[in-house]
Amino acid sequence: MQAATTRQESRLQWLLLLAVFVIATCGLIYELVAGTLASYLLGDSVFQFSTIIGVYLFAMGIGSWLSRFFNGNLIAWFIKIEILVGLVGGFSSTLLFLCFPLVSSFAVVLYSIVLLTGILVGLEIPILMRILQGRLSFKDLVSRVFTFDYIGALLASIIFPLVLVPSLGLIRTALFFGILNVAVGIYLLFRFQQDIRRWQWLLSTGVLCLLAEVLAFAMADQIMQYTENLAYNERIVYSKSSPYQRIVLTRHRGHVKLYLNGNLQFNAADEYRYHEALVHPAMLAAGQPRQVLVLGGGDGLAVREVLKYPSVQRITLVDLDPQMTRLFRELPMLQALNDSSLLHSKLSVVNADAFQWLRRNTQPFDCIIHAAFRLYHHRFSRSF
Numbered sequence: 001m002q003a004a005t006t007r008q009e010s011r012l013q014w015l016l017l018l019a020v021f022v023i024a025t026c027g028l029i030y031e032l033v034a035g036t037l038a039s040y041l042l043g044d045s046v047f048q049f050s051t052i053i054g055v056y057l058f059a060m061g062i063g064s065w066l067s068r069f070f071n072g073n074l075i076a077w078f079i080k081i082e083i084l085v086g087l088v089g090g091f092s093s094t095l096l097f098l099c100f101p102l103v104s105s106f107a108v109v110l111y112s113i114v115l116l117t118g119i120l121v122g123l124e125i126p127i128l129m130r131i132l133q134g135r136l137s138f139k140d141l142v143s144r145v146f147t148f149d150y151i152g153a154l155l156a157s158i159i160f161p162l163v164l165v166p167s168l169g170l171i172r173t174a175l176f177f178g179i180l181n182v183a184v185g186i187y188l189l190f191r192f193q194q195d196i197r198r199w200q201w202l203l204s205t206g207v208l209c210l211l212a213e214v215l216a217f218a219m220a221d222q223i224m225q226y227t228e229n230l231a232y233n234e235r236i237v238y239s240k241s242s243p244y245q246r247i248v249l250t251r252h253r254g255h256v257k258l259y260l261n262g263n264l265q266f267n268a269a270d271e272y273r274y275h276e277a278l279v280h281p282a283m284l285a286a287g288q289p290r291q292v293l294v295l296g297g298g299d300g301l302a303v304r305e306v307l308k309y310p311s312v313q314r315i316t317l318v319d320l321d322p323q324m325t326r327l328f329r330e331l332p333m334l335q336a337l338n339d340s341s342l343l344h345s346k347l348s349v350v351n352a353d354a355f356q357w358l359r360r361n362t363q364p365f366d367c368i369i370h371a372a373f374r375l376y377h378h379r380f381s382r383s384f
Contacts, residue, residue: 016132018146019082020125022184024152026177027121029055030089034114037044037093040170040246041100042107042263055111056118063122067130070123074087074190076196078124082185083206085120089360090213092117093170093224101230102108108276125149166243167227175217181359211328224285242323249334256333258299268337271301275371279305280365289366290314295354296372298324300338306343308315315347318358322351323384 002013007166035052037047045059070077090115125145129326132141151324164173186206192281193199228236234250234257241247266274283289288311294302298319306315319325328334342349350357354372 012114013186016128017144019078019184019188020128020145020148021152022180023082023085023121023124023128024149024158026085026181027117028061028153028156029160029164029177030092030117030121030174031114031282032156033093033170034096034110034117036165037096037170038110039098040356042360043263051110051257052111052114055115057114059118060122063119063124063382064126066119066122073196074127075192076202077188078127078131079185079192079196079206081120081123081127082188083182083202083209085124086178086181086183086185086213087095087115087209088113088120089117089181089331090175092219093331097224097227098230101227101233127337128300152299161243163239169220169224169241171220175213175220179210179213179217182206182213186210231262237333238327240323240327242321244321244323247323247327256337266299266301268295275301275305278302279280279369282369283309286367290366291363291365292316293318293368295358295368295370297369299328299334300325300341301372302369303347304341304342305340307344307346312346315344317342317355318348318350318352320353325351342359 015277034056035049036043038048038052040263042048046114052115055105095104096110096113100106103109105312129141129145132145134303161275164176166174170209186203189196189199207222225236225239228239228248232248232250236248237247237256238253239247245260246262250257250259250263251263252267255267255270257267258265283292283306289309290311292306292315294306294315294317299301299319300317303315303317306312317325327344328338343349
């Protein structure tokens, strides 16, 4: 009998430590989502990530301090907070995308959500440590809790840029981990239902939150399309997230515009002015260039201008994002814009980081054109 009780207690300990792992993973994901989204919408990624990380950690400190005032049934408190974290963190990116084109003080909304999420996450670990306090010695409690906490944070930091953003996007990523938070809360509710008064009411709340997030996850594409229609105030003809950026094409007054992470890259009405001024002075200064290197410019517009010179035998285009070069090679309206330059037999496309590629390259070029900088590098606003 005592052995069975010991095994059950051990399972509960590991279950609660697993909850620490989930908390750490989800918490860091929400932080990364907020930082990435702010960089997309507001620009200045260094400032956005720095301030959001600072506010988030400060908020966790507030949550840790507030945890001292939570008494009574700590398991019930922990489950309620877990469900609330899943709801707030899960819908954070959806709410922020919706608010950006509608709210003038968007930064206030952004940092309010970061602050609230950080406080809720900061509450969880101290409360969980108090729950485990009678089950583990102090040294085992601290070592195990922080071990699972740091491992969860490491996992989140690796899978976020490599798997989650390219595969799910920001809205679905936040919702997925919100679903995970709520599911953990519901599971713990079933395991500890005998210790919780009115657990059926709490279960109903958790299930409603879970269903809402699952529905939003299924409709993430429609939500994203709606928010972009509000933000750009133009007819969106194409939108897709690559591992490197959010690509949006709009049509305004009969002309195509390209936006990358909300930055206007070109307007087809007058992009020729930029690309002619970029390419032709360099090509004329080179005399009769045969080998030409184009850095960036995955849209093929700079290459279009280079191909006007009969002396050119070979063009090497180095652009980081294969989705960009594929799009401007295959979409008919973009082929018409770049005169099918990305399909030309003289062109070789290399999808790689230009700086790293240059360090390895040994081939000489007669002319090198840096097409990554745009004349139209303005963040979109609500007043086009």
